[in-house]
Amino acid sequence: MEGEPLFEETQEPPWPIAMLAPGATAAGVLATARTIGLGARFGAAGLAAAAAGLALREVVFPMETKLLPDELQVRFGRRTRFRIPLKNVVRAFYRAYNPIPEYGGWGIRTGQRGRAFNMRGNEGVQLVLASGKRVLIGSQRPEELARAIQRLTGCETSADADA
Numbered sequence: 001m002e003g004e005p006l007f008e009e010t011q012e013p014p015w016p017i018a019m020l021a022p023g024a025t026a027a028g029v030l031a032t033a034r035t036i037g038l039g040a041r042f043g044a045a046g047l048a049a050a051a052a053g054l055a056l057r058e059v060v061f062p063m064e065t066k067l068l069p070d071e072l073q074v075r076f077g078r079r080t081r082f083r084i085p086l087k088n089v090v091r092a093f094y095r096a097y098n099p100i101p102e103y104g105g106w107g108i109r110t111g112q113r114g115r116a117f118n119m120r121g122n123e124g125v126q127l128v129l130a131s132g133k134r135v136l137i138g139s140q141r142p143e144e145l146a147r148a149i150q151r152l153t154g155c156e157t158s159a160d161a162d163a
Helices: 020-033 040-059 099-103 142-153
Strands: 007-011 063-067 071-076 080-085 089-096 107-111 114-118 123-129 134-138
Touching: 007 142, 063 114, 063 142, 089 142, 099 107, 099 114, 123 142
Parallel strands: 114 134
Antiparallel strands: 007 063, 063 071, 071 080, 089 123, 107 114, 123 134
16 A cells, blocks of 8 residues: 555665766676777667666665555665565564674675665664564664654564573
8 A cells, every 4th residue: 555654765785886876887888889999899788878877777776665554665776676475574672783794795695694775874663473483674764763663553662582
Protein backbone atom coordinates (compact mmCIF):
# COMPACT_ATOMS: atom_id res chain seq x y z
CA MET A 1 0.00 0.00 0.00
CA GLU A 2 1.50 3.27 -1.09
CA GLY A 3 0.60 6.19 1.13
CA GLU A 4 2.19 9.11 2.86
CA PRO A 5 5.56 7.96 4.26
CA LEU A 6 5.95 8.21 8.04
CA PHE A 7 9.74 8.24 7.62
CA GLU A 8 11.75 8.90 4.50
CA GLU A 9 15.49 8.99 3.90
CA THR A 10 17.67 9.11 0.80
CA GLN A 11 21.35 8.20 1.06
CA GLU A 12 23.86 8.80 -1.68
CA PRO A 13 27.13 6.88 -1.53
CA PRO A 14 30.35 8.58 -0.43
CA TRP A 15 31.65 10.78 -3.27
CA PRO A 16 34.47 8.46 -4.46
CA ILE A 17 31.97 5.67 -4.99
CA ALA A 18 29.40 8.00 -6.53
CA MET A 19 32.00 9.08 -9.09
CA LEU A 20 32.34 5.52 -10.40
CA ALA A 21 29.18 5.73 -12.49
CA PRO A 22 29.83 9.01 -14.28
CA GLY A 23 33.55 8.21 -14.44
CA ALA A 24 32.95 4.87 -16.13
CA THR A 25 30.46 6.50 -18.48
CA ALA A 26 32.88 9.30 -19.39
CA ALA A 27 35.69 6.80 -19.93
CA GLY A 28 33.39 4.77 -22.16
CA VAL A 29 32.37 7.74 -24.24
CA LEU A 30 36.00 8.85 -24.62
CA ALA A 31 37.15 5.39 -25.59
CA THR A 32 34.34 5.03 -28.11
CA ALA A 33 35.20 8.41 -29.63
CA ARG A 34 38.80 7.26 -30.13
CA THR A 35 37.69 4.05 -31.84
CA ILE A 36 38.20 5.50 -35.27
CA GLY A 37 41.95 5.62 -34.87
CA LEU A 38 42.56 2.84 -32.33
CA GLY A 39 40.58 -0.16 -33.51
CA ALA A 40 37.41 -2.01 -32.67
CA ARG A 41 38.63 -3.65 -29.42
CA PHE A 42 39.22 -0.30 -27.75
CA GLY A 43 35.80 0.92 -28.93
CA ALA A 44 34.05 -2.19 -27.59
CA ALA A 45 35.75 -1.71 -24.23
CA GLY A 46 34.61 1.92 -24.23
CA LEU A 47 31.01 0.97 -24.96
CA ALA A 48 31.14 -1.64 -22.18
CA ALA A 49 32.48 0.92 -19.70
CA ALA A 50 29.78 3.42 -20.67
CA ALA A 51 27.06 0.79 -20.29
CA ALA A 52 28.46 -0.31 -16.92
CA GLY A 53 28.52 3.27 -15.64
CA LEU A 54 24.94 3.93 -16.68
CA ALA A 55 23.76 0.58 -15.30
CA LEU A 56 25.51 1.24 -11.99
CA ARG A 57 23.67 4.54 -11.63
CA GLU A 58 20.32 2.94 -12.55
CA VAL A 59 20.55 -0.05 -10.24
CA VAL A 60 22.64 1.01 -7.24
CA PHE A 61 22.33 4.70 -6.39
CA PRO A 62 20.77 6.16 -4.28
CA MET A 63 19.38 4.10 -1.38
CA GLU A 64 15.91 5.26 -0.40
CA THR A 65 14.17 4.10 2.77
CA LYS A 66 10.43 4.69 3.24
CA LEU A 67 8.34 3.66 6.20
CA LEU A 68 4.68 3.32 5.28
CA PRO A 69 1.84 2.36 7.66
CA ASP A 70 2.08 -1.31 6.67
CA GLU A 71 5.59 -1.85 5.31
CA LEU A 72 9.18 -0.71 5.19
CA GLN A 73 10.52 -0.19 1.67
CA VAL A 74 14.19 -0.04 0.76
CA ARG A 75 15.03 0.93 -2.79
CA PHE A 76 18.39 0.98 -4.54
CA GLY A 77 18.45 3.03 -7.71
CA ARG A 78 15.36 3.02 -9.88
CA ARG A 79 14.98 -0.70 -10.31
CA THR A 80 15.60 -2.60 -7.08
CA ARG A 81 13.00 -2.45 -4.30
CA PHE A 82 12.63 -4.58 -1.19
CA ARG A 83 9.49 -4.62 0.93
CA ILE A 84 9.33 -5.75 4.54
CA PRO A 85 5.75 -6.09 5.86
CA LEU A 86 5.60 -4.57 9.33
CA LYS A 87 3.33 -7.38 10.53
CA ASN A 88 6.44 -9.62 10.30
CA VAL A 89 8.64 -7.41 12.53
CA VAL A 90 8.93 -8.66 16.13
CA ARG A 91 11.91 -6.51 17.21
CA ALA A 92 13.43 -3.26 15.96
CA PHE A 93 16.29 -1.38 17.56
CA TYR A 94 19.14 0.98 16.80
CA ARG A 95 22.60 -0.51 16.61
CA ALA A 96 26.08 0.37 15.45
CA TYR A 97 27.69 -2.26 13.25
CA ASN A 98 30.91 -2.93 11.39
CA PRO A 99 29.98 -3.19 7.69
CA ILE A 100 33.03 -5.04 6.36
CA PRO A 101 33.45 -7.88 8.90
CA GLU A 102 29.73 -8.32 9.54
CA TYR A 103 28.37 -8.04 5.99
CA GLY A 104 31.31 -7.75 3.62
CA GLY A 105 30.77 -4.05 2.94
CA TRP A 106 27.93 -1.79 1.82
CA GLY A 107 25.04 -2.36 -0.56
CA ILE A 108 22.67 -5.31 -0.61
CA ARG A 109 24.62 -7.77 1.49
CA THR A 110 24.26 -11.06 3.34
CA GLY A 111 26.48 -11.94 6.28
CA GLN A 112 26.58 -14.10 9.37
CA ARG A 113 24.15 -11.75 11.12
CA GLY A 114 21.58 -11.82 8.31
CA ARG A 115 20.84 -9.46 5.46
CA ALA A 116 21.86 -5.81 5.27
CA PHE A 117 20.75 -2.91 3.13
CA ASN A 118 23.22 -0.07 3.61
CA MET A 119 24.86 2.72 1.63
CA ARG A 120 27.23 4.45 4.02
CA GLY A 121 28.24 4.71 7.64
CA ASN A 122 28.01 2.18 10.44
CA GLU A 123 24.64 2.80 12.09
CA GLY A 124 21.30 1.28 11.38
CA VAL A 125 18.12 -0.38 12.57
CA GLN A 126 18.23 -4.09 13.28
CA LEU A 127 14.98 -5.84 12.49
CA VAL A 128 14.17 -9.32 13.74
CA LEU A 129 11.35 -10.94 11.80
CA ALA A 130 8.81 -13.50 13.01
CA SER A 131 10.68 -16.11 10.93
CA GLY A 132 13.83 -15.46 13.00
CA LYS A 133 15.60 -13.80 10.07
CA ARG A 134 17.45 -10.57 10.73
CA VAL A 135 17.59 -7.55 8.44
CA LEU A 136 19.75 -4.49 9.05
CA ILE A 137 18.69 -1.20 7.47
CA GLY A 138 21.55 1.29 7.33
CA SER A 139 20.51 4.84 8.15
CA GLN A 140 21.92 8.26 8.89
CA ARG A 141 18.94 8.72 11.27
CA PRO A 142 18.67 5.23 12.81
CA GLU A 143 17.18 6.18 16.17
CA GLU A 144 14.34 8.08 14.49
CA LEU A 145 13.63 5.17 12.15
CA ALA A 146 13.71 2.61 14.99
CA ARG A 147 11.28 4.69 17.08
CA ALA A 148 8.88 5.05 14.14
CA ILE A 149 8.90 1.29 13.48
CA GLN A 150 8.41 0.58 17.19
CA ARG A 151 5.43 2.97 17.33
CA LEU A 152 3.77 1.32 14.32
CA THR A 153 4.37 -2.28 15.32
CA GLY A 154 4.44 -2.22 19.11
CA CYS A 155 7.38 -4.62 18.76
CA GLU A 156 10.16 -5.34 21.24
CA THR A 157 12.89 -2.74 21.34
CA SER A 158 15.77 -4.32 23.21
CA ALA A 159 18.97 -5.59 21.68
CA ASP A 160 19.70 -8.05 24.52
CA ALA A 161 18.73 -11.24 22.73
CA ASP A 162 20.60 -10.18 19.58
CA ALA A 163 24.04 -9.79 21.12
